[in-house]
Amino acid sequence: MTNPSSQSVLFAASEVSLTNRPKRAKPPVSSGVIGMLIFMVTEAMFFAGLISAYMVIRSGIEEWPPWGQPRLPVETTAFNTLVLLLSGLTMGFSRNLLQKQKFQEGRRLLGISLLLGTFFLVAQGYEWVQLLNFGMTVSSSVYGGLFYLIIGAHGFHVVGVLAVLIHAWNRLGASNNPITAEGLLPLQLLWYFVVCVWPVLYVLVYLT
Amino acid sequence: MSQAAAAVETGIHAEHHEDLNFLHKYILPLDHKIIAMQYIFTGMIMAIIGGYFAYAFRMQLAFPGELVPGYGLVGPGEYNMLVTNHGTIMIFWVAMPVLIAGFGNYLIPLMIGCDDMVFPRINRLSYQIFLVSALVLILSFFVKGGGFGGAWTAYPPLSSVAEYNLTDWGSSLWVLAVALEFISFLLGGINFVTTAMNARAPGMKMMDIPIAVWFIVIAVILFMASVGPLIAGAVMLFMDQRIGTTFFLPSGGGDPLLWEHLFWFFGHPEVYVVLLPTLGIVADIITVFSRKKLFGYKTVLYTAFATGGLSFVVWAHHQFIAGIDPRMANIFVVTTVLISIPLAEMMFSYIATLYGGSIELKTPMLWALSFLAAFLIGGVTGIYLGASALDVYFHDSYFVLAHFHYTFFPITIIGMFAALTFWFPKMFGRMMNETLGKIHFWGTFIPFNCIFLPLFFLGLAGQHRRIYNYQHFPDLATQELQNIRIFATVSLVVMLLFQLVFVYNFFVSMFKGEKAPDNPWRANTLEWSTSSPPPHGNFKKLPTVYRGAYEYSTPGREEDFWPQNVAPE
Amino acid sequence: MHLQHFLLFPFLLGLLFAPEIANACAVCFSSSEETLEAFYFTTIFLTLLPVVMLFTIGYWLYSKHRKT
Ligand code: HEM
Numbered sequence: 001m002t003n004p005s006s007q008s009v010l011f012a013a014s015e016v017s018l019t020n021r022p023k024r025a026k027p028p029v030s031s032g033v034i035g036m037l038i039f040m041v042t043e044a045m046f047f048a049g050l051i052s053a054y055m056v057i058r059s060g061i062e063e064w065p066p067w068g069q070p071r072l073p074v075e076t077t078a079f080n081t082l083v084l085l086l087s088g089l090t091m092g093f094s095r096n097l098l099q100k101q102k103f104q105e106g107r108r109l110l111g112i113s114l115l116l117g118t119f120f121l122v123a124q125g126y127e128w129v130q131l132l133n134f135g136m137t138v139s140s141s142v143y144g145g146l147f148y149l150i151i152g153a154h155g156f157h158v159v160g161v162l163a164v165l166i167h168a169w170n171r172l173g174a175s176n177n178p179i180t181a182e183g184l185l186p187l188q189l190l191w192y193f194v195v196c197v198w199p200v201l202y203v204l205v206y207l208t
Numbered sequence: 209m210s211q212a213a214a215a216v217e218t219g220i221h222a223e224h225h226e227d228l229n230f231l232h233k234y235i236l237p238l239d240h241k242i243i244a245m246q247y248i249f250t251g252m253i254m255a256i257i258g259g260y261f262a263y264a265f266r267m268q269l270a271f272p273g274e275l276v277p278g279y280g281l282v283g284p285g286e287y288n289m290l291v292t293n294h295g296t297i298m299i300f301w302v303a304m305p306v307l308i309a310g311f312g313n314y315l316i317p318l319m320i321g322c323d324d325m326v327f328p329r330i331n332r333l334s335y336q337i338f339l340v341s342a343l344v345l346i347l348s349f350f351v352k353g354g355g356f357g358g359a360w361t362a363y364p365p366l367s368s369v370a371e372y373n374l375t376d377w378g379s380s381l382w383v384l385a386v387a388l389e390f391i392s393f394l395l396g397g398i399n400f401v402t403t404a405m406n407a408r409a410p411g412m413k414m415m416d417i418p419i420a421v422w423f424i425v426i427a428v429i430l431f432m433a434s435v436g437p438l439i440a441g442a443v444m445l446f447m448d449q450r451i452g453t454t455f456f457l458p459s460g461g462g463d464p465l466l467w468e469h470l471f472w473f474f475g476h477p478e479v480y481v482v483l484l485p486t487l488g489i490v491a492d493i494i495t496v497f498s499r500k501k502l503f504g505y506k507t508v509l510y511t512a513f514a515t516g517g518l519s520f521v522v523w524a525h526h527q528f529i530a531g532i533d534p535r536m537a538n539i540f541v542v543t544t545v546l547i548s549i550p551l552a553e554m555m556f557s558y559i560a561t562l563y564g565g566s567i568e569l570k571t572p573m574l575w576a577l578s579f580l581a582a583f584l585i586g587g588v589t590g591i592y593l594g595a596s597a598l599d600v601y602f603h604d605s606y607f608v609l610a611h612f613h614y615t616f617f618p619i620t621i622i623g624m625f626a627a628l629t630f631w632f633p634k635m636f637g638r639m640m641n642e643t644l645g646k647i648h649f650w651g652t653f654i655p656f657n658c659i660f661l662p663l664f665f666l667g668l669a670g671q672h673r674r675i676y677n678y679q680h681f682p683d684l685a686t687q688e689l690q691n692i693r694i695f696a697t698v699s700l701v702v703m704l705l706f707q708l709v710f711v712y713n714f715f716v717s718m719f720k721g722e723k724a725p726d727n728p729w730r731a732n733t734l735e736w737s738t739s740s741p742p743p744h745g746n747f748k749k750l751p752t753v754y755r756g757a758y759e760y761s762t763p764g765r766e767e768d769f770w771p772q773n774v775a776p777e
Numbered sequence: 778m779h780l781q782h783f784l785l786f787p788f789l790l791g792l793l794f795a796p797e798i799a800n801a802c803a804v805c806f807s808s809s810e811e812t813l814e815a816f817y818f819t820t821i822f823l824t825l826l827p828v829v830m831l832f833t834i835g836y837w838l839y840s841k842h843r844k845t
């Protein structure tokens with residue numbers, strides 16, 4: 001121990017040997033899943049806050065979209081929505097395969113799911129560029145502000161979860177693969193969350 | 209068996225039980241006890257800043273326009289900045305880190321008998337983000353224009369338009385700091401709930417968990433479920449400030465009332481978030497020092513659930529005169545009055561616990577009892593405010609201010625001292641000095657009442673909050689009222705001076721105090737079954753739990769306590 | 778207790794909805810009926826959502842624990 005004097009203040013002198021611990025029963029729900037579920041409650045409330053903001057502000061304005069602002073690309077985004085939902089579906093299938101220890105096949109489906117997710121992201125980005133070209137910016141009107149805020153918040157989540165899942169996908173391919181189906185579950189849950197809020201946001205922002 | 213294999217078995221990372229150098233032990237720790245200390249010490253430093261601000265603006269109120277010794281002149285802008293940041297610091301950087309993050313971190317693993325949090329790295333990250341948030345807040349005092357002065361509730365448009373608040377960067381940094389702080393507690397909260405769910409010692413059933421742990425966990429869940437909308441609101445406010453959106457600006461199609469909804473949707477559950485940990489800590493302390501079983505363990509627990517559920521449906525009582533729909537206001541009057549029922553039930557349970565016990569008035573017990581007494585006044589005045597017809601007159605007066613100081617001060621300061629004096633022997637392995645502890649107690653509790661009781665009367669006399677100099681208001685500039693203000697300020701100074709006793713006692717006892725036995729208070733919960741201070745890894749041998757946490761004075765037993773981990777004969 | 782007392786209770790509850798429009802502050806209030814409704818709806822939405830989510834998750838965890 002490098003610093004015995006400070007040690008005596010905060011720790012008892014002896015370190016503990018960890019060899020005589022009784023075995024704990026395996027918890028019925030893994031810690032990762034519990035932690036992720038709680039986090040998802042917060043995330044759901046975050047989006048609920050954004051949705052409330054949208055509804056309140058929307059209710060105060062008669063003309064929607066306001067004068068001079070472009071209409072949102074409802075149709076292409078509908079297609080894009082399907083792509084994202086499909087990605088959620090393949091994610092579910094990949095979990096099934098991983099649970100059956102079929103790591104190669106599971107990894108392939110996970111890859112497809114991630115590709116679909118990336119497609120969604122790129123298509124959204126393309127849409128943003130076009131809207132910006134039409135003169136719709138964050139500050140051009142509260143309409144634009146809400147659009148970029150809500151769709152941007154969702155996109156931000158997509159980017160984050162994709163990045164972590166791609167990392168996991170990489171490690172799944174390694175010869176001494178440390179990732180199990182159970183270990184991946186919390187991340188997949190987050191992806192389902194991102195997939196599931198999107199239709200709600202789509203209906204809210206694009207259709208009302 | 210190798211260490212790593214054993215660690216896999218207990219589900220905890222092995223690496224942090226090895227010998228660590230100073231850097232990894234105290235600066236970048238994974239040990240929950242050290243992270244708890246970091247939170248507690250940071251919180252206490254922030255409390256000093258918050259107290260200093262209170263000193264400065266109270267002096268201005270008592271002696272308007274004069275130089276404040278140790279601060280200087282307090283102008284109107286300065287005054288607003290001081291009040292705003294006093295409130296922000298005390299709630300977000302003192303109450304939350306000390307009571308929830310600090311004592312939550314310290315107590316949860318020890319009380320449920322495991323060697324660390326389930327996610328130690330997330331725990332460390334949580335503190336680091338918290339530290340950054342505190343630094344950002346402190347930075348905001350020094351940027352051009354000074355710190356934010358738009359009240360801790362930050363109502364727009366005042367908070368969102370730089371031409372109105374005159375603190376362009378100060379207000380943005382304020383929002384940023386608060387948002388970072390929320391993220392930090394989110395990470396911490398995930399840890400708390402999972403640990404309490406999954407890492408309990410063998411044999412510990414749901415109803416054997418000490419109330420302190422239960423209440424911290426419930427508080428964290430409340431926090432996690434209510435903070436989302438405010439994070440959304442903070443993002444929108446930040447965008448309004450920095451990139452020209454108009455979410456809260458009526459002229460641009462936004463709605464300022466929206467912020468109030470998002471803020472108070474979090475804001476009211478937040479008051480219960482800080483309340484519950486202290487109530488839990490107090491429950492543990494009063495059972496130990498009255499040597500009695502907690503009266504109605506399950507009732508107390510279920511009322512906490514009820515309080516938690518109800519706390520989501522009362523928030524609009526902060527907006528009665530903000531122009532919300534009167535029909536909605538009426539519903540919120542009913543829910544607000546309803547929420548006092550579970551709280552009253554809890555109070556009665558605690559009082560019933562005291563009844564007939566053999567009470568020992570040690571310092572922690574004094575703090576716990578004074579909490580009950582003082583919080584009662586806070587809760588009762590809340591009911592007056594909850595009646596919207598009365599609130600039309602009381603709103604934003606000193607009556608409200610006195611109400612929430614009679615709740616927040618007992619919760620934050622009294623609760624913090626109760627917990628610190630009670631667990632000090634466990635934390636540092638030494639006893640605190642009882643005499644100094646009692647001097648500090650009386651020197652805090654009496655001046656506290658002298659500060660805030662008069663403020664109720666100032667509020668009834670019509671004194672409005674957040675005004676830097678009442679001499680401009682003929683009705684409020686009378687000598688009579690001014691005398692009350694001076695009395696409150698003098699009491700504050702006296703109280704602040706008495707804190708020096710605590711600081712002295714704290715540091716001297718930490719290094720020179722009498723060595724503490726493992727279980728100085730003869731308490732039942734698991735943290736007292738290990739050495740003082742607990743070793744790295746907490747328990748020499750993981751405990752097994754045989755009974756609930758409150759088996760005091762069990763008939764037919766020689767000793768008047770029965771630790772949870774002692775096997776029945 | 779008499780029957781009248783029991784009838785009094787729903788009557789008092791009904792009174793809650795009586796004060797149609799008595800807006801206290803004319804400056805900061807967007808009194809359009811749509812905005813009022815939006816506030817109503819979002820209030821109910823925000824209030825119920827966490828309660829429903831927490832209850833569901835709590836019940837699920839509880840039943841899982843039951844089984845083992
Ligand atoms: C029986 C329980 C309680 C009731 C019925 C109650 C009621 C109220 C009401 C109606 C107000 C609004 C007054 C106004 O602004 O006009 C209020 C303000 C406040 N209450 Fe309570 N309260 C209770 C407990 C608490 C607790 C436990 C805390 C703190 C932990 C607390 C902290 C506050 C704060 C900070 C404010 C003022 C916020 C501000 O405007 O800056 N209250 N309370």
Ligand SMILES: [Cu+2]
Pocket residue numbers: 475476479522523525526
């Ligand atoms: Cu409240």
